[in-house]
Amino acid sequence: TVRNLFLLPGDGIGPEAMGEVRKIIAYMNEAMNAGFVTDEGLVGGCAYDAHGAAISEDDMKKALAADAVLFGAVGGPKWDSVPYEVRPEAGLLRLRKDLELFANLRPAICYPALASASSLKPELVEGLDILIIRELTGGVYFGEPKEIIDLGNGQKRGIDTQVYDTYEIERIAGVAFEMARTRNNRVCSMEKRNVMKSGVLWNQVVTETHKAKYSDVQLEHMLADAGGMQLVRQPKQFDVIVTDNLFGDMLSDVAAMLTGSLGMLPSASLGAPDGKTGKRKALYEPVHGSAPDIAGKGIANPIAMIASFAMCLRYSFNMVKEADNLEKAIANVLDKGIRTGDIMAPGSRQVGTVEMGDAILSE
Amino acid sequence: TVRNLFLLPGDGIGPEAMGEVRKIIAYMNEAMNAGFVTDEGLVGGCAYDAHGAAISEDDMKKALAADAVLFGAVGGPKWDSVPYEVRPEAGLLRLRKDLELFANLRPAICYPALASASSLKPELVEGLDILIIRELTGGVYFGEPKEIIDLGNGQKRGIDTQVYDTYEIERIAGVAFEMARTRNNRVCSMEKRNVMKSGVLWNQVVTETHKAKYSDVQLEHMLADAGGMQLVRQPKQFDVIVTDNLFGDMLSDVAAMLTGSLGMLPSASLGAPDGKTGKRKALYEPVHGSAPDIAGKGIANPIAMIASFAMCLRYSFNMVKEADNLEKAIANVLDKGIRTGDIMAPGSRQVGTVEMGDAILSE
Numbered sequence A, B: 001t002v003r004n005l006f007l008l009p010g011d012g013i014g015p016e017a018m019g020e021v022r023k024i025i026a027y028m029n030e031a032m033n034a035g036f037v038t039d040e041g042l043v044g045g046c047a048y049d050a051h052g053a054a055i056s057e058d059d060m061k062k063a064l065a066a067d068a069v070l071f072g073a074v075g076g077p078k079w080d081s082v083p084y085e086v087r088p089e090a091g092l093l094r095l096r097k098d099l100e101l102f103a104n105l106r107p108a109i110c111y112p113a114l115a116s117a118s119s120l121k122p123e124l125v126e127g128l129d130i131l132i133i134r135e136l137t138g139g140v141y142f143g144e145p146k147e148i149i150d151l152g153n154g155q156k157r158g159i160d161t162q163v164y165d166t167y168e169i170e171r172i173a174g175v176a177f178e179m180a181r182t183r184n185n186r187v188c189s190m191e192k193r194n195v196m197k198s199g200v201l202w203n204q205v206v207t208e209t210h211k212a213k214y215s216d217v218q219l220e221h222m223l224a225d226a227g228g229m230q231l232v233r234q235p236k237q238f239d240v241i242v243t244d245n246l247f248g249d250m251l252s253d254v255a256a257m258l259t260g261s262l263g264m265l266p267s268a269s270l271g272a273p274d275g276k277t278g279k280r281k282a283l284y285e286p287v288h289g290s291a292p293d294i295a296g297k298g299i300a301n302p303i304a305m306i307a308s309f310a311m312c313l314r315y316s317f318n319m320v321k322e323a324d325n326l327e328k329a330i331a332n333v334l335d336k337g338i339r340t341g342d343i344m345a346p347g348s349r350q351v352g353t354v355e356m357g358d359a360i361l362s363e
């Protein structure tokens, strides 16, 4: 089998982190005949510098054609004042939209070796394992009108539109219920139905989808603000959380920070399975950003990028054993006290990006 | 002087908590000749039961005429399926909108006696004192269109509209900068300018307002998702946070939960000063909800409601010394180890709602 990967390292620490994944790919091709074929493109600030756009048409075509896209990170102070339409984030948003990656899976797990790095009390996060399912191609991110109007008299009006259709809610709820079945069988849906009409519809459609096809799964509803509170108060109460694009952005960041493992968390963005082949388009990216302050120094933590590749093995290529092994290798390296600077703790050995990648590879 | 207060105890634990404020008002009238004149109305579920609306026109008139409104809490399972337009929250939202209470002040402070009740490590929250300034009459809460459309074919579309005009951002930024000057002189403004046009405008207007009138205050901008993370990671980095209605809803709830003092936090919602009299319309309410599960049992914590009245003394009546004294009384009672069930700790003495109110009053 040929497995086509399209790599978009992006800006900041993206390229360094991606370098460590490249080593793992090379090893898997050599030792296990995995058949990965890679191509590479530009996204974010570097793409803007090269083409004047946050991603070129050519690279978009390659992303659409690949079995999976591996994405590093975008942005940095250098591009803080480029026009809105070509800002680094626009590349990522276009990839999500044009590949129809509506389901963003964000595990918030607490690596046992890192429980003490959380700002929460260790007993509240030890063993934490939440999966946040964020809708990724709808809501206020893409709804129209989205514009700034000049009203005259020195007044402007900024407008964004939150829109959700039944089918969009149905399909993301379906993903959440399916994932819950492979875990602890519980889903908590979050919205603001007390204020937003899209929240009323969200609540209804999730409830109906549950009743029609997933009544074996335990379903709970929570207002998104209360959900944010509960994440801080007692995060282990959750199994799978399903929510919209904007609430998902906020809540998954809070959840990620709770774990103390922010530099370690991966994510997967998936499309619908193709009617014929069953294949789904997919993009994998670390939850952390481009961290321009430490870029190019060889000290960035590559674990989130490597763990994103593990998700890629699992969801795009059904290489479950290989994904498990790679995840175990990460946990082992941490247990051995090998750490990059961001997760350094007394008694551990501090290493750089490359050494961390090597350590995981040799496990 | 006559000081007109309009009391809206609402549902759940609202009435019990308000009862303790009533005692303080009576004491101040008697012992200090404070001249408070109170009237009382219905809001939320109890108003729906009485009038079929979440607040009656009559009570709206009284709220508009009063010097200040004291608000308890609304909602409960009993009203979970009443129509959207008359749900309990609609009463609160109408009060905010019709009284033009655009500035919601939510202090997130950690009472020293309660630092260990936080889910965060005590050293991260001890001495925490953040003021969140949330825009309260704009954004996605009130923007039109806000509706559910039937698209046929079993498809519906839920729409909400996020709208901000220059003047709305200007005036809330002004409040934030003014408040910062009375504190540590730092403001952090949060939005999602990388995704939302209203965020782009928000960022621009805050920046311009700062430059034009408040350049002595230190200003920082943060993306709202990163802001949520930073609140969990290192909350003490903040002094004043200013943000929009929806982000403010989420972020202030997270901040409140961090303190370990959720049942204790007050809020003030203020209008613009009247051109002639300088008076501003105002509503004061606890951050916690109606807690239907413990309502009517005499065990609810009245501190948030009492602290809201302290804010009322400060902001509506300029009774700074009295407000300070009331806040000190609360801290003293906590220091003495007198606690309601929600903040009970080993070695403390557990009391009910009324006893807690008495203890504060006798301080």
Ligand SMILES: CC(C)[C@H](C(=O)O)[C@@H](O)C(=O)O
Pocket: A089, A092, A093, A249, B194, B195, B225
């Ligand atoms: C970079 C930005 C556009 C993006 C988002 O808001 O979705 C990021 O915060 C994320 O969560 O992936």
Ligand SMILES: CC(C)[C@H](C(=O)O)[C@@H](O)C(=O)O
Pocket: A194, A195, A225, B089, B092, B093, B249
């Ligand atoms: C009750 C609800 C409408 C309200 C809001 O969303 O503003 C509440 O959550 C709050 O924060 O005051």
